[in-house]
Amino acid sequence: xxxxxxxxxxxxxxxxxxxxxxxxxxxxxxxxxxxxxxxxxxxxxxxxxxxxxxxxxxxxxxxxxxxxxxxxxxxxxxxxxxxxxxxxxxxxxxxxxxxxxxxxxxxxxxxxxxxxxxxxxxxxxxxxxxxxxxxxxxxxxxxxxxxxxxxxxxxxx
Amino acid sequence: xxxxxxxxxxxxxxxxxxxxxxxxxxxxxxxxxxxxxxxxxxxxxxxxxxxxxxxxxxxxxxxxxxxxxxxxxxxxxxxxxxxxxxxxxxxxxxxxxxxxxxxxxxxxxxxxxxxxxxxxxxxxxxxxxxxxxxxxxxxxxxxxxxxxxxxxxxxxxxxxxxxxxxxxxxxxxxxxxxxxxxxxxxxxxxxxxxxxxxxxxxxxxxxxxxxxxxxxxxxxxxxxxxxxxxxxxxxxxxxxxxxxxxxxxxxxxxxxxxxxxxxxxxxxxxxxxxxxxxxxxxxxxxxxxxxxxxxxxxxxxxxxxxxxxxxxxxxxxxxxxxxxxxxxxxxxxxxxxxxxxxxxxxxxxxxxxxxxxxxxxxxxxxxxxxxxxxxxxxxxxxxxxxxxxxxxxxxxxxxxxxxxxxxxxxxxxxxxxxxxxxxxxxxxxxxxxxxxxxxxxxxxxxxxxxxxxxxxxxxxxxxxxxxxxxxxxxxxxx
Numbered sequence: 001x002x003x004x005x006x007x008x009x010x011x012x013x014x015x016x017x018x019x020x021x022x023x024x025x026x027x028x029x030x031x032x033x034x035x036x037x038x039x040x041x042x043x044x045x046x047x048x049x050x051x052x053x054x055x056x057x058x059x060x061x062x063x064x065x066x067x068x069x070x071x072x073x074x075x076x077x078x079x080x081x082x083x084x085x086x087x088x089x090x091x092x093x094x095x096x097x098x099x100x101x102x103x104x105x106x107x108x109x110x111x112x113x114x115x116x117x118x119x120x121x122x123x124x125x126x127x128x129x130x131x132x133x134x135x136x137x138x139x140x141x142x143x144x145x146x147x148x149x150x151x152x153x154x155x156x157x
Numbered sequence: 158x159x160x161x162x163x164x165x166x167x168x169x170x171x172x173x174x175x176x177x178x179x180x181x182x183x184x185x186x187x188x189x190x191x192x193x194x195x196x197x198x199x200x201x202x203x204x205x206x207x208x209x210x211x212x213x214x215x216x217x218x219x220x221x222x223x224x225x226x227x228x229x230x231x232x233x234x235x236x237x238x239x240x241x242x243x244x245x246x247x248x249x250x251x252x253x254x255x256x257x258x259x260x261x262x263x264x265x266x267x268x269x270x271x272x273x274x275x276x277x278x279x280x281x282x283x284x285x286x287x288x289x290x291x292x293x294x295x296x297x298x299x300x301x302x303x304x305x306x307x308x309x310x311x312x313x314x315x316x317x318x319x320x321x322x323x324x325x326x327x328x329x330x331x332x333x334x335x336x337x338x339x340x341x342x343x344x345x346x347x348x349x350x351x352x353x354x355x356x357x358x359x360x361x362x363x364x365x366x367x368x369x370x371x372x373x374x375x376x377x378x379x380x381x382x383x384x385x386x387x388x389x390x391x392x393x394x395x396x397x398x399x400x401x402x403x404x405x406x407x408x409x410x411x412x413x414x415x416x417x418x419x420x421x422x423x424x425x426x427x428x429x430x431x432x433x434x435x436x437x438x439x440x441x442x443x444x445x446x447x448x449x450x451x452x453x454x455x456x457x458x459x460x461x462x463x464x465x466x467x468x469x470x471x472x473x474x475x476x477x478x479x480x481x482x483x484x485x486x487x488x489x490x491x492x493x494x495x496x497x498x499x500x501x502x503x504x505x506x507x508x509x510x511x512x513x514x515x516x517x518x519x520x521x522x523x524x525x526x527x528x529x530x531x532x533x534x535x536x537x538x539x540x541x542x543x544x545x546x547x548x549x550x551x552x553x554x555x556x557x558x559x560x561x562x563x564x565x566x567x568x569x570x571x572x573x574x575x576x577x578x579x580x581x582x583x584x585x586x587x588x589x590x591x592x593x594x595x596x597x598x599x600x601x602x603x604x605x606x607x608x609x610x611x612x613x614x615x616x617x618x619x620x621x622x623x624x625x626x627x628x629x630x631x632x633x634x635x
Contacts, residue, residue, distance in 0.1 A: 015435070022443065069429070098427060098428050098432055099427040122471070
């Protein structure tokens with residue numbers, strides 16, 4: 001478990017990945033950013049299984065920035081799967097996507113997204129948005145008590 | 158004693174005229190006389206007894222004769238009365254009856270009534286004694302034999318000839334009778350003009366009726382044929398409709414597929430098209446920020462233009478997606494108060510630019526049926542346009558109202574701004590079509606296209622009137 005809270009960025013587009021990290025840095029957010037590039041990997045990482053089985057399952061990011069259009073497993077399906085997990089269901093998930101299609105908004109919220117942010121084209125605006133996200137989820141928001149006695153069931157997988 | 162017998166005989170003859178003295182004495186009386194002679198020996202009553210018997214017989218005879226005489230007189234009196242009554246009845250019937258009657262003997266007129274005389278237009282006196290033939294049409298001679306004295310005949314159709322030459326149809330019958338002690342024939346006839354006329358009218362009516370019935374029947378036949386034709390046409394139409402329906406179903410399936418395709422296209426655009434733009438803008442800014450010392454002013458200006466173009470393209474993509482979303486959104490039809498919406502939009506616009514001298518004139522309670530969210534979008538576009546295109550004027554008057562012209566009720570948004578040339582009115586509602594330079598009035602040219610799409614989705618029409626520098630009016634009907 002890291003001492004410092006980290007951000008999990010689930011993003012397949014390397015441009016967006018670079019810009020997101022740049023925008024975070026410009027907002028002086030120095031937390032580690034873990035990047036996962038497809039949906040299946042994201043689920044494995046969060047639930048500490050498959051390639052990430054060695055991970056401590058209780059070592060969860062402070063917030064997940066989740067894109068919707070992802071290889072292998074779509075963002076909404078990732079959300080559905082982690083919300084079924086008794087531990088990960090408490091994890092703050094911010095959907096960060098290009099789309100503001102109604103079906104995505106409804107799908108996001110009904111599957112338990114904590115927030116839905118649309119990436120602006122304008123990088124200045126994009127930087128502002130990420131500044132707000134960092135401020136809110138890293139500083140203002142109280143973290144869910146995941147570490148205190150939460151037990152993951154063995155048969156969850 | 159002989160004398161007494163003779164008296165009895167005389168008495169009897171008086172009583173019964175059939176019995177005459179020449180026939181001699183009846184045997185029975187002679188027997189009585191003889192018997193009396195045989196009783197000559199009894200002298201107890203003597204001749205007195207004979208006288209009494211004879212007187213009695215005489216009295217009885219006289220009484221009987223008187224009685225017969227009385228009856229004869231009464232009978233004659235009754236016959237005379239009956240004859241007189243009969244004569245009176247005959248006169249009444251002959252003279253006052255409704256029919257023409259005459260009596261003839263071998264066609265010599267013996268008596269004729271007033272009606273018959275009037276029928277032929279001559280005086281009664283003139284006719285009596287003339288030939289009955291003058292009463293009738295000459296051509297009727299054969300038929301006249303039917304009126305001969307053969308006795309009662311069937312009714313005959315005859316034509317009475319008037320003095321002036323006109324002919325009267327009659328129905329006649331004749332019967333044998335006695336007239337002043339001689340055999341004669343009585344002929345009675347009825348004027349058939351009224352009845353013939355009635356029959357003629359009746360026949361005419363009947364014919365007319367029959368003609369009408371025929372007309373109606375043929376009319377009905379025509380109708381029936383027409384109905385059959387219609388029926389066949391209907392069946393054809395039905396078959397056509399079924400074919401059209403099948404086509405429609407196929408179209409609906411294709412449309413649904415096209416819609417799904419459009420949806421996935423929009424989804425893809427929404428997700429994928431903006432990402433590269435974000436990269437262009439983001440990395441341009443990164444160069445600007447991180448390598449600004451390597452660039453001269455021209456280079457920095459180019460980077461600005463790249464960023465501006467990418468942001469504009471991002472806006473265009475957003476507008477396009479919004480427009481396509483309008484078409485896909487399910488409508489919820491309810492009562493919508495457009496006046497409230499207009500008032501709210503006006504208030505927001507004025508709050509955003511409080512320095513502007515602008516007046517909103519909004520007709521109260523314009524209520525329509527429609528989707529509130531879509532109509533709000535349309536109203537926002539129209540009022541924002543009016544706000545935008547009056548901004549170059551020192552003051553503005555923006556009006557929202559409703560008017561009815563030529564069976565069409567339309568809402569309108571009217572401004573006194575820069576207006577437009579009607580020659581370009583056709584371009585107003587096209588997507589990404591603009592009549593002004595971006596520098597004059599910013600915008601993507603999507604506002605009126607959005608309005609049109611929304612109004613069309615409501616089954617309405619949208620149109621505009623304007624003049625350069627004299628304002629524009631946008632109408633829409635729902």
